[in-house]
Amino acid sequence: MAFGINAYNDANEVIISSELKNLHFIAKNSSPYSTVGSTLDFGARAILNYRVNNCPSIPVPFMYMPANRKAAITAVRQINSSTWDIEVVTNNHTVTLYIFADATSVQSDEGQGIVVYNADGSAAFDSRARPLAITDAGNVSPPSTPRTVFAPTNLDPKYCNSVGNAWHQDGFRPTSETNIPLSTSLPSKPMFFYFSLAQAELEAAFTASEEECDGGSVKGNCVGSVRRYFWQSHYWAFYRGTVSWSNSSNIQTNWVAVNWDCYWREEKDGGIIGIGTGGSSSAGGAFPYSNETINLAPGLIIAGDASRYD
Amino acid sequence: MSFGFQIFDSGGTLRFDSTDVTYNQVAFYSVSGGSSDSRSIPQIGGKTVAVGQVMIDPPLLDRKAVAHNISVSGTTVSVSGGSESVYIIVLVRGS
Numbered sequence: 001m002a003f004g005i006n007a008y009n010d011a012n013e014v015i016i017s018s019e020l021k022n023l024h025f026i027a028k029n030s031s032p033y034s035t036v037g038s039t040l041d042f043g044a045r046a047i048l049n050y051r052v053n054n055c056p057s058i059p060v061p062f063m064y065m066p067a068n069r070k071a072a073i074t075a076v077r078q079i080n081s082s083t084w085d086i087e088v089v090t091n092n093h094t095v096t097l098y099i100f101a102d103a104t105s106v107q108s109d110e111g112q113g114i115v116v117y118n119a120d121g122s123a124a125f126d127s128r129a130r131p132l133a134i135t136d137a138g139n140v141s142p143p144s145t146p147r148t149v150f151a152p153t154n155l156d157p158k159y160c161n162s163v164g165n166a167w168h169q170d171g172f173r174p175t176s177e178t179n180i181p182l183s184t185s186l187p188s189k190p191m192f193f194y195f196s197l198a199q200a201e202l203e204a205a206f207t208a209s210e211e212e213c214d215g216g217s218v219k220g221n222c223v224g225s226v227r228r229y230f231w232q233s234h235y236w237a238f239y240r241g242t243v244s245w246s247n248s249s250n251i252q253t254n255w256v257a258v259n260w261d262c263y264w265r266e267e268k269d270g271g272i273i274g275i276g277t278g279g280s281s282s283a284g285g286a287f288p289y290s291n292e293t294i295n296l297a298p299g300l301i302i303a304g305d306a307s308r309y310d
Numbered sequence: 311m312s313f314g315f316q317i318f319d320s321g322g323t324l325r326f327d328s329t330d331v332t333y334n335q336v337a338f339y340s341v342s343g344g345s346s347d348s349r350s351i352p353q354i355g356g357k358t359v360a361v362g363q364v365m366i367d368p369p370l371l372d373r374k375a376v377a378h379n380i381s382v383s384g385t386t387v388s389v390s391g392g393s394e395s396v397y398i399i400v401l402v403r404g405s
Contacts, residue, residue: 007315009328012405019353020334020402047370058338058364058397076397077367087370102335112320127317133330137360137403195364197377238371259371290374297377300362302333302401308325 005116016125018116023100024129025309026055030096032088041164042237042257043173044092047074052084052097055105060132061086062191063095064306070242070256071095072196089196089240091256098191098309100132130309136184139298142198142241143176146255150202157206158231160262160285168262172202172237174255185248187305192251194302197295198241200255201288207232225272233264236288243301251301261286333360333401337387340366340397341378346390347398355385357404363389363396 004018016022032048039045052059058076065071075087088095103115103123113127125131152171155162162168208231215224237260245251262285269279314328336353361380368375378392389398 007328008405009330010314011331013331013403014334014405015326015328015330015332017334020336022332022334058399060399073364074370075366075368076364089370102338114317127326128319130319131317131326131330131332133326133332135331137333193362195362197363197365199374240370289369289371292374294374295377297379300360302360 004119016116018118018124020124021102021118022125023060023132024103024106024126025132026059026099026101026105026129027052028096028098028309030094032094037258038092040092042169042260045256045258046090046092047258048088048090048094050086050088050097051079052086052099054082055084055099055101056082057101057105059084059086060100060193062098062100062193062302062304062306063088064098064189064191065090065093065095065244068244068246069093070244070254072194072240072242074196074240089242089256089258091242096306098306103129132304133308134302134304135187135190136182137300137302140180140243140251140253140301141178141296141298142253142255143178144296145293146174146176146200146202146239146257147172148175150204152204152235155204155206155233155235157208157233158264159266160233160235160264163235163262164260168235168260171204172235172257172260174239174257177252177254180251180253182249182251186245186303187307188248189305189307190245191304191306192243192301194243195299196240196242197297197299199290199295200239200293201236201291202239203234203236203288203291205232205234225270227268227270230267231264233262233285235262236260238288261288263287331403333403335399336402337400338397340395341389341392343392343394346388348386348388350386351400352385354382354387354400354402357402360401360403361387362399362401364399366395366397368394
């Protein structure tokens with residue numbers, strides 16, 4: 001380093017540098033401008049959208065949620081050069097977002113302080129805004145599947161008649177959780193940067209068949225007019241990976257069901273004394289857009305103390 | 311505090327000092343869906359590196375979104391294999 005400034009912490013780590021960029025607190029937002037799909041069904045779900053204004057560089061959002069509540073960031077959308085939308089999935093609760101960005105997004109009228117510039121002239125550190133301090137960071141993986149046991153029962157095979165009912169919910173409610181002990185204690189009001197990459201789908205098929213015979217039956221064979229029916233319904237749910245914290249020593253990775261539905265088909269054929277008279281089929285319902293579980297690779301999580309930015 | 315530095319806000323509240331720990335941002339860039347990117351970032355040499363990917367406008371409920379694979383080798387960060395455009399944020403911690 002031939003010129004510039006480096007400031008070190010007690011562990012001899014660089015925490016301010018003219019060769020790097022500090023993340024600074026830009027805004028706190030506890031009021032989503034829209035909430036979609038808020039429900040307690042299937043283990044609870046809400047899709048929240050928050051808006052960040054006056055932020056010309058990419059926002060790095062941290063979430064504060066109460067203990068034992070699930071949440072994850074699922075999208076960051078740029079609306080215009082300084083406005084962003086941040087989408088958060090939760091198990092039906094509202095999070096508080098703490099937005100951080102590099103120093104070029106700092107809005108301050110204060111005339112005093114210290115600003116560190118990079119060689120390109122852009123601000124790397126600005127003491128007028130609160131720099132991000134972290135308490136822990138690492139990579140975490142979601143459970144390999146949303147359910148510890150997946151064996152739904154009592155779902156109607158005909159025409160998706162059970163979609164969304166208690167049996168559908170019982171069979172598909174996410175139950176898997178991976179506990180991750182922490183080596184560094186969380187603060188009393190922790191905040192987390194965690195972007196949900198993991199996606200999962202569970203699907204179960206239920207079938208039924210019937211035969212109607214208008215004539216007599218000889219040794220189990222219809223000797224008159226016969227009609228055969230076959231029904232199949234595929235019940236499914238789609239999930240996104242989330243995180244929660246239970247106490248100062250443990251965080252969890254888990255899942256939230258974000259969508260659920262069912263698709264079905266019906267087949268009919270018939271005959272008279274063994275001679276086929278033709279068949280027909282019909283189908284309906286909604287297909288899942290994917291039947292895969294993907295993106296289970298470890299993802300970045302960073303923890304900090306939200307109370308520093310209240 | 312007998313050595314180090316402290317930064318106070320205009321109200322006199324301590325906001326940052328040399329006992330704090332942080333990750334600093336060394337790079338931020340976008341990688342398009344279906345494409346790959348590999349770049350050398352000399353500032354990450356010898357430091358703890360954390361790389362995050364944030365999907366730009368991914369679908370939530372109408373199609374799958376495959377994440378990019380991210381690898382760090384020496385001072386090179388490689389990103390590939392994802393179906394969605396992402397922001398890549400490279401953070402470092404260390405001396």
